[in-house]
Amino acid sequence: MAVYKDIIETVRMIERENLDIRTITMGISLMDCIDSDGKRARKKIYDKITRAAEHLVAQGERIETELGIPIVNKRISVTPISLIAGATAETDYVPFAKTLDDAAKAVGVNFIGGFSALVPKGFTRGDLNLINSIPEALAKTERVCSSVNVGSTKAGINMDAVSMMGEIIKRCAYLTRDQDGIGATKLVVFCNAVDDNPFMAGAYHGIGQPDTVLHVGVSGPGVVKVAIEKHRDASLDQLAEIIKKTAFKITRAGHLVGTTVAERLHVPFGILDLSLAPTPAIGDSVARILEEMGVEHCGGPGTTAALAMLNDAVKKGGIMASSSVGGLSGAFIPVSEDEGMIEAARAGHISLEKLEAMTCVCSVGLDMIAIPGDTPATTLSAMIADEAAIGMINAKTTAVRLIPVYGKTIGEEAEFGGLFGTAPIMAVNSSDASAFIARGGRIPAPVHSFKN
Amino acid sequence: MRAVLTVIGQDKTGIIYNVSKILSESNANIEDISQTIMQGIFTMIMLVDVSDINCDFSELTEAMDNLGKSIGMSIRIQHEDIFNAMHSI
Structure with missing residues (x-):
């Protein structure tokens, strides 16, 4: 039995x-x-999802009550639809997205991920059809999330896909321009995507996974911030120790919830993704942890070092607590979903270039960043290429979720509502990247991918 | 199954009476009680056996939540596994 203070x-x-x-x-x-x-x-897709996930929400709510810990979201990830729809003669995959949306609504989950294609080395016919269907699919559905993996450390970067995705993101934002481009908030472009990620919008169910599996994503930036608040005089190595201990406790809670839900649903437990995932709520911010560590404003000098330490300490504490840590695991830095980031962006303390540097040392990448609606598609593609290069060379996952907000520019804000939050429109470097993107082809895999 | 019940807030009369009344009506057995004042805040922890309760566990948590709201305190009842998982290796 745990003791009183615990x-x-x-x-x-x-x-x-x-x-x-x-x-x-x-x-x-x-x-x-x-x-x-x-x-x-x-029909088979709808039947399978509604059968497999029939009790997901009810069991989740039950365990939430028993253990007294909130489970904020119940979600589903499925096999990349390009692999499934590719067997048909159809070219428009929007009906598949609608089926996923209907199934998600029927079982009561708030998002379903897997309207996806994996194209690091090239396209199948199904991949191309899927990518071309993304803008309309995201505009016409509510709960479907989409992702495209354009590169990996093993395969290099598919620059033709990178070029396409700039256009696709713009089209997603354009079709949902009356809601500040919300379509683009449901699309992630990855390098080194992981096939067991439970977090949206980038979740899909990889082909190496079991038939059905239950993953859990744990969070807790507020807990980490409060833990280090009590140690204003601690050195950074002492802070790392405190963060590790806190991450351990958070992970154990997640492991218990994940294994209990999996057991009740009679499915194998997959992975536990220990990511400090912020929300727009006060006291749930990763940026505020970095500021608590001593950086005056998130985005200022010292931010990257502080984030590197935080990300590493979180992983170390988590790995000790569970042998099932996987997914992305680290710290997320989505701008619109983090109250501290929003403020830093409003005050001009954080720039896209600094965010790019930060993505070298934490999980994921340029996430939930609103940019001017007139940003050229080739500039978006070049930003994707830069981020993918960081992922490819450093053998880590990187992602891009940019929202070009039509009719808005620097100084204005995009309002997505709910967990997606508010995003001040950030300045984009105006240098022209069209000649670079027009080259197309592939960036070959780096030398350190040849490990065999 | 054992659960941990915690009551946190400003001290007032009748807390234990009201909490144990609900537990007794639900056929939950109190195995241990301890209470203290931490930094002026009243905290009480009860270890409760809920294996043979005559209602759904969610009804018990709701009853405690409602009682807490009516007397301006936080009253939570949670399965003991969550505490053991977080604080022991």
Whole structure:
């Protein structure tokens, strides 16, 4: 039995420091739904998802009550739809997105990920059809999330895909321009995408995964901030120790929730993604942790070093606490979803270039950043290429989720609502990248990918 | 199954009476109680056996939550596993 002070500590973390389980995500393979007839394939997809995830939300809520810890989101990831729809003669995959949306609504999850294509080395016909269907799919559905993996350390970067994705992001934003381009908030462009990530918008169920599996995504920036607040005189190595201990506790809570839900649903437990995932709520910010460490404004000098230490200490504490740590695991730095980041961006303390530097030392990448609506597609592509290069060379996952907001420019703000938050429009370097992007082809895999 | 019940807030009369009344009506057995004043805040922890309760666990948590709201305190009942998981290796 835990001792008195430990019990009070847990209660305080949940009540006052926003400790929660950010998501339980059920991965569902759709490989057995492949059919040459699109209509039949969609029926199989709908039936499989609604059958496999029938009790996901109810069990999640039950465990939430029993353990007294909030589980904020219940979600689903599926096999990349390019692999499934590619077997049909259809070229427009929007009906597949609608089927996913309907299934998500039927089982009561708030997002379903997997309207995806994996193209680091080239395209299949299904991949091209899927990518071309993304803008309309995201505009016509509510809960479907999409991702495209354009590169990897092993394969290099598919620059033709990078070029396409600049256009696709712009089109997503344009079709949803009356909502500040919300379509683009549901699309992630990856390098080194992981196939067991429970976080949206980038979740999909990889082909090496079991038929169904339950992943859990844990968060807790508020808990980490409060833990280090009490140690204003501590050296950085002492702070690292405190962060590790806190991450350990958060991870253990997540592991318990994940394994319990998996057991009740009779599916294998997959991974635990220990990511400090901020929300726009006060006291749930990664930027504020960095400021608590001593950087006056997030984005100022010292930010990258502070983030590197934080990210590493979180991983170390998590790995000790669970042998199932996977997914992205680290610290997320989405601008619009982090109250401290929003303020830093408003005050001009953080720039796109600094954010790019920060992505070298933490999980994910340029995330939830609003940029002027008139940013050329080739500039977007070049930003994707830069970010993918960081991922490829450093053998880590990087992602780009940029929102070109039509009709708005620097000084204005995009309003997405809910978890997606508010984003001040950030300045983009005006240098022309069109000649670089027009070259197309491939950036070959780096020398250190040849490990065999 | 055992649960941990925590009551945190400004001290007032009848807290233990009201909490144990709900537990007794639900057929939950109190195994241990301890209470203290930490930094002027009243905190009480009860270890409760809820294996044979006559209602759904969610009804019990709701009843405690409502009681807490009516007397201006935080009252939570949670499965003991969450505490053991977070604080022991």
